[in-house]
Amino acid sequence: MSRASARPGAGSVGVVRTQHVDLPDPLRLDSGATLAPVRIAYETYGTLAPRRDNAVLVCHALSGDAHAAGWSDDPSAPTTVDGAGAGVRGRGGLGWWDGMIGPGKAFDTDRYFVICTNLIGSCRGSTGPGSIDPGGIVPIAATAALGTQGVAWNAIARSAIMADPDWQDGAYAGTGRAPRAGIKVARMLGHMTYLSEQAVRDRFGRDFQDGAGPVYDLSKADFAIESYLRYQADSFADRFDANAYLYISRALTYFDLARSYGDGSLARALAPVEAATLLLSFSSDWLYPPRDSEDIARALRANGKDVQHVVIDADYGHDSFLLEEARMTEHITAFLDRVAERVA
Amino acid sequence: MSRASARPGAGSVGVVRTQHVDLPDPLRLDSGATLAPVRIAYETYGTLAPRRDNAVLVCHALSGDAHAAGWSDDPSAPTTVDGAGAGVRGRGGLGWWDGMIGPGKAFDTDRYFVICTNLIGSCRGSTGPGSIDPGGIVPIAATAALGTQGVAWNAIARSAIMADPDWQDGAYAGTGRAPRAGIKVARMLGHMTYLSEQAVRDRFGRDFQDGAGPVYDLSKADFAIESYLRYQADSFADRFDANAYLYISRALTYFDLARSYGDGSLARALAPVEAATLLLSFSSDWLYPPRDSEDIARALRANGKDVQHVVIDADYGHDSFLLEEARMTEHITAFLDRVAERVA
Numbered sequence: 001m002s003r004a005s006a007r008p009g010a011g012s013v014g015v016v017r018t019q020h021v022d023l024p025d026p027l028r029l030d031s032g033a034t035l036a037p038v039r040i041a042y043e044t045y046g047t048l049a050p051r052r053d054n055a056v057l058v059c060h061a062l063s064g065d066a067h068a069a070g071w072s073d074d075p076s077a078p079t080t081v082d083g084a085g086a087g088v089r090g091r092g093g094l095g096w097w098d099g100m101i102g103p104g105k106a107f108d109t110d111r112y113f114v115i116c117t118n119l120i121g122s123c124r125g126s127t128g129p130g131s132i133d134p135g136g137i138v139p140i141a142a143t144a145a146l147g148t149q150g151v152a153w154n155a156i157a158r159s160a161i162m163a164d165p166d167w168q169d170g171a172y173a174g175t176g177r178a179p180r181a182g183i184k185v186a187r188m189l190g191h192m193t194y195l196s197e198q199a200v201r202d203r204f205g206r207d208f209q210d211g212a213g214p215v216y217d218l219s220k221a222d223f224a225i226e227s228y229l230r231y232q233a234d235s236f237a238d239r240f241d242a243n244a245y246l247y248i249s250r251a252l253t254y255f256d257l258a259r260s261y262g263d264g265s266l267a268r269a270l271a272p273v274e275a276a277t278l279l280l281s282f283s284s285d286w287l288y289p290p291r292d293s294e295d296i297a298r299a300l301r302a303n304g305k306d307v308q309h310v311v312i313d314a315d316y317g318h319d320s321f322l323l324e325e326a327r328m329t330e331h332i333t334a335f336l337d338r339v340a341e342r343v344a
Numbered sequence: 345m346s347r348a349s350a351r352p353g354a355g356s357v358g359v360v361r362t363q364h365v366d367l368p369d370p371l372r373l374d375s376g377a378t379l380a381p382v383r384i385a386y387e388t389y390g391t392l393a394p395r396r397d398n399a400v401l402v403c404h405a406l407s408g409d410a411h412a413a414g415w416s417d418d419p420s421a422p423t424t425v426d427g428a429g430a431g432v433r434g435r436g437g438l439g440w441w442d443g444m445i446g447p448g449k450a451f452d453t454d455r456y457f458v459i460c461t462n463l464i465g466s467c468r469g470s471t472g473p474g475s476i477d478p479g480g481i482v483p484i485a486a487t488a489a490l491g492t493q494g495v496a497w498n499a500i501a502r503s504a505i506m507a508d509p510d511w512q513d514g515a516y517a518g519t520g521r522a523p524r525a526g527i528k529v530a531r532m533l534g535h536m537t538y539l540s541e542q543a544v545r546d547r548f549g550r551d552f553q554d555g556a557g558p559v560y561d562l563s564k565a566d567f568a569i570e571s572y573l574r575y576q577a578d579s580f581a582d583r584f585d586a587n588a589y590l591y592i593s594r595a596l597t598y599f600d601l602a603r604s605y606g607d608g609s610l611a612r613a614l615a616p617v618e619a620a621t622l623l624l625s626f627s628s629d630w631l632y633p634p635r636d637s638e639d640i641a642r643a644l645r646a647n648g649k650d651v652q653h654v655v656i657d658a659d660y661g662h663d664s665f666l667l668e669e670a671r672m673t674e675h676i677t678a679f680l681d682r683v684a685e686r687v688a
Contacts, residue, residue, distance in 0.1 A: 031560040148544040148569050149536065155570040156532045160504055162562065163525035170562075181507035188500045189533060192493065197630070200492040206600065214598050216375040218506070218514075218590055223597070225492050226499040246562055253567070254558050256550065286541070 011103035013045040013070035016095070027120075030260065041066045041118040045101055046109030055135055056107055056336075058116040060096065061321075062190070062248055063240055067093070068116035069101035069109075099325040106329035112336070121247040136339035137273075138332060140280045141321045143292035144266050144299075145256040150287055153193050154249045157186035161242050170243055179242045184233035186245060191232050196284035196317030200225060266299040276306040276342070278335040280328060282320035283313045308335070354448035357389040357414035360439070371464075374604065385410045385462040389445055390453035399479050400451055400680075402460040404440065405665075406534070406592055407584050411437070412460035413445035413453075443669040450673035456680070465591040480683035481617070482676060484624045485665045487636035488610050488643070489600040494631055497537050498593045501530035505586050514587055523586045528577035530589060535576050540628035540661030544569060610643040620650040620686065622679040624672060626664035627657045652679070 018041050026036030043066045048055065058068055072093030101107045107114050112135075146154070161167055164182030172178050192200070204225040208214065214222045221227040262269025277300055281293035290311045297309035312327050314320040321328070362385050370380030387410045392399065402412055416437035445451045451458050456479075490498070505511055508526030516522050536544070548569040552558065558566045565571040606613025621644055625637035634655045641653035656671050658664040665672070 031558075033560075145550055147541070148548050148550065149541050151550065151567050152532075152536050152544065152569045152573060155565070155567070155573065156529060156536070158562070159532065160507075160529045163504075163529055164507065165509055185500060185504045185507055185529065188496075188503065192496050192500070197491070197493050200496065204492050206489055206492065206495065206603075214375075216377075218502070218594060221499070223495050223499070225496045229496060229499065250562060259550075 010105045012098070013102045013109055015073050016043050016045065016067065016070040017073045018043050018066050030254065035120075038120065040120070043067055043069075043095075043116050045069050045114040045116075046112050048113040053135060054112050054340075056112045056114045058097065058101070058107070058114060060116065060119065062119075062252065063236070063245070064096050064119075066116050066118040067095045068097045069095040069114070070098065071095075096322070100328065100332075106325070106332040107336075108333070111340075119248060121244060121251060136335060137275045137277045138280065138335065139277070139293065139296065140328070141282055141285050141288045141293075141318055142279070142296070143288050144258060144269075144296050145292075146253055147289070147292065150193070151253050153189060153287075154253050157189050158246055158249055160185035160189070161246060164242075167242060170246075172242070180237045183240065183242045183245060184230075184237050187233045187236040187240075188229040191229060193287045194318040196286065196315060198284060199316045199319075202315070204228065266295060267302040270296070270299045270305070271303050273300065273303070273305055276335070276339055277308070278331065279307065279309040280321075280331060281309070281311050282317070282324065283311055284315050285318045285320060287318045355446055356442070357446045357453055359417050360387050360389065360411065360414040361417045362387050362410050374598065379464075382464065384464070387411055387413075387439075387460050389413050389458040389460075390456050392457040397479060398456050398684075400456045400458045402441065402445070402451065402458060404460065404463065406463075406596065407580070407589070408440050408463075410460050410462040411439045412441045413439040413458070414442065415439075440666070444672065444676075450669070450676040451680075452677070455684075463592060465588060465595060480679060481619045481621045482624065482679065483621070483637065483640065484672070485626055485629050485632045485637075485662055486623070486640070487632050488602060488613075488640050489636075490597055491633070491636065494537070495597050497533060497631075498597050501533050502590050502593055504529035504533070505590060508586075511586060514590075516586070524581045527584065527586045527589060528574075528581050531577045531580040531584075532573040535573060537631045538662040540630065540659060542628060543660045543663075546659070548572065610639060611646040614640070614643045614649070615647050617644065617647070617649055620679070620683055621652070622675065623651065623653040624665075624675060625653070625655050626661070626668065627655055628659050629662045629664060631662045 021040050021042065023036075023038040023040065026034045027038050028034050045068075046054075060066075060068065072095075075093065095101070099105065101109065101114050101116075103110045143150075161179050161182035164179035166172060166177040167179035167182060168175060168177070204223070207224040209221055209224050209227045221230050257269045258264050258266040260269070262271075277296075279293040279297050281288070281290040283290060290309075293309055293311075297307050300307035310331050312320065312324055312331075314324045314327070316323050365384050365386065367380075367382040367384065370378045371382050372378050389412075390398075404410075404412065416439075419437065439445070443449065445453065445458055445460075447454045487494075505523050505526035508523035510516060510521040511523035511526060512519060512521070548567070551568040553565055553568050553571045565574050601613045602608050602610040604613070606615075621640075623637040623641050625632070625634040627634060634653075637653055637655075641651050644651035654675050656664065656668055656675075658668045658671070660667050
């Protein structure tokens with residue numbers, strides 16, 4: 001998918017090294033279990049101000065990692081770009097949101113100290129955010145609780161992995177076999193949910209991979225969309241661990257702000273929020289639809305909070321968060337300016 | 345899913361036996377290959393008029409069969425109902441479209457001789473329509489060519505089956521093993537595409553299967569939607585053959601009226617149509633969306649044909665064709681009356 005470019009004249013954060021921190025205390029999980037020790041992979045861009053008031057925490061999507069901007073200093077680092085840009089944006093170890101983070105970009109590293117932490121449970125590090133006093137919140141294409149379709153897609157993707165005999169009830173490490181076939185099906189399915197109907201129609205239509213037409217062979221990818229999905233699936237199976245996928249998928253399915261923090265009321269759950277909030281959503285995102293962001297906005301408004309929800313008219317579905325850089329930059333820059341003024 | 349009932353006072357066609365016919369000549373396929381011998385399973389309801397002008401051919405969906413109405417005379421006949429009604433409508437061997445076919449129903453067996461043939465390639469018989477001089481055409485939730493998303497979902501479903509080691513490159517017959525795990529994933533995925541976002545949200549939401557909340561066990565179905573999909577998957581794996589699924593799925597993906605019969609022009613492909621056409625589609629059907637039916641209507645109109653397209657405002661997605669009986673009946677009855685007048 002092509003993408004709208006960020007600001008003209010914006011620069012790069014250069015070469016970056018992923019760092020790690022070990023949490024000093026055990027982490028208590030929703031299930032009641034305790035996790036320890038916990039290591040978190042992270043990267044930082046820009047400089048922390050003496051007053052320590054210019055930090056921006058960037059969280060990534062399901063299969064992303066801490067390497068959000070610049071070029072990795074590790075030439076062997078796999079491509080970890082999530083979604084439609086995979087195989088293009090990750091070339092040469094470029095971060096998954098490089099168009100949004102850097103000098104003069106939406107998250108301007110000449111002004112802000114940007115931190116990107118890797119999800120806990122991910123195969124590339126782990127994280128527990130627990131931020132205090134945030135410098136403003138920008139949930140992009142997010143939700144307070146995944147919808148029924150999303151719950152189902154995730155459940156089916158997990159079924160595909162767990163149905164693979166090479167999964168071996170999860171104990172595949174060290175056996176020389178891993179559930180590649182299963183995670184490939186999971187990735188293909190997931191990938192389709194990140195893209196809008198219009199995006200796949202415009203880009204692939206019913207084009208045949210072989211211009212001459214169908215090859216009438218079940219094992220072959222006849223249509224261009226099939227070939228694209230197989231490529232994405234192979235690349236994902238190379239770089240992502242199946243158990244990590246299972247646990248992250250399960251965790252994001254469980255996530256329910258209203259249930260966990262508000263006895264079923266989203267307004268109650270969000271009552272303690274003190275930060276200003278900018279919600280960005282994309283018109284064609286059917287996995288995390290604008291409606292879900294509007295639910296959050298409504299709950300914040302009910303609490304009299306400072307909240308703004310912008311629905312960006314974009315065709316790429318959920319993956320618009322990787323592609324619609326110019327339009328996100330416009331809103332994020334204005335929001336961060338306003339937050340900075342308030343803090344000053 | 346609940347359904348809107350058909351006409352009050354409508355009756356049943358009673359107990360029905362599936363019949364078979366062997367085609368006298370080999371069948372030439374699109375791929376150039378020839379298929380012989382070809383057997384077709386079918387059922388008929390009502391009586392053929394002396395002038396043989398009251399026949400209605402009913403075609404079924406991917407996993408349906410010839411048993412469309414009444415009660416099967418075979419007590420061991422599996423449930424073959426496609427889509428959301430499975431496990432309810434098939435109880436006791438009731439046909440998959442019993443609400444639409446029978447005395448006083450949309451396809452009124454007091455007036456019409458209704459034939460339902462089983463798809464060629466299906467595990468429950470085979471068919472080649474080739475109808476001449478049709479008694480009017482009613483494509484319901486149909487398309488002249490499946491869209492990109494549909495092509496992709498089908499490809500992923502097939503991948504899940506072919507990734508199952510028990511598929512054994514298709515040669516699983518007689519080995520005592522069949523790709524159950526694979527076809528279950530395929531069915532869950534397919535099932536989600538037959539239902540609208542609103543239908544699954546209204547019926548399942550984020551309800552937990554165990555009212556107390558998540559059980560934190562990867563192998564368990566936490567959410568009601570997961571449990572529902574697993575039930576559907578198990579039931580489907582019991583009754584449907586994986587290779588049949590692969591070939592039907594592939595064939596419906598290839599199907600492209602414009603490409604095969606009009607050198608890329610749908611209008612040219614439909615130029616020979618002499619029958620009047622009533623297209624029915626459902627507002628929430630995202631797999632075979634109203635737009636696809638409108639494409640057919642537009643192409644027929646461009647040829648000056650007698651065509652009507654009714655978009656039924658229905659919440660159940662593609663499976664509305666099994667559920668919205670009352671609203672379909674209204675339009676089909678009026679259309680068949682008009683066609684009968686024209687023929688008379």
